[in-house]
Amino acid sequence: MAKHIHKCYSCNEYTLEVKCPKCNQPAILPKPPKFSLNDKYSSYRREIKKKELEEKGII
Numbered sequence: 001m002a003k004h005i006h007k008c009y010s011c012n013e014y015t016l017e018v019k020c021p022k023c024n025q026p027a028i029l030p031k032p033p034k035f036s037l038n039d040k041y042s043s044y045r046r047e048i049k050k051k052e053l054e055e056k057g058i059i
C-alpha cells in the first residue's frame, strides 16, 4: 500500500488524503506510533501497584 488511511476526527470519515474530503479538516493516522502513551501509562500503573503492595507490607 502506497498510502495510509487517515481519519478525520471532525466527522469520523476515513480518507486516503491528508485532508478530509467532506469538511476539509486535516485527517490524521488513526493508529498511534509504537510505544505510545499507553505503554508509559501501564508502567506508571505498575509503579502505583508496587507502592500499594509495599504499603500493605506484602513486599
Ligand SMILES: [Zn+2]
Pocket (backbone or CB within 6 Å): 008, 009, 010, 011, 012, 013, 020, 021, 022, 023, 024, 025
Ligand atoms: Zn471530516
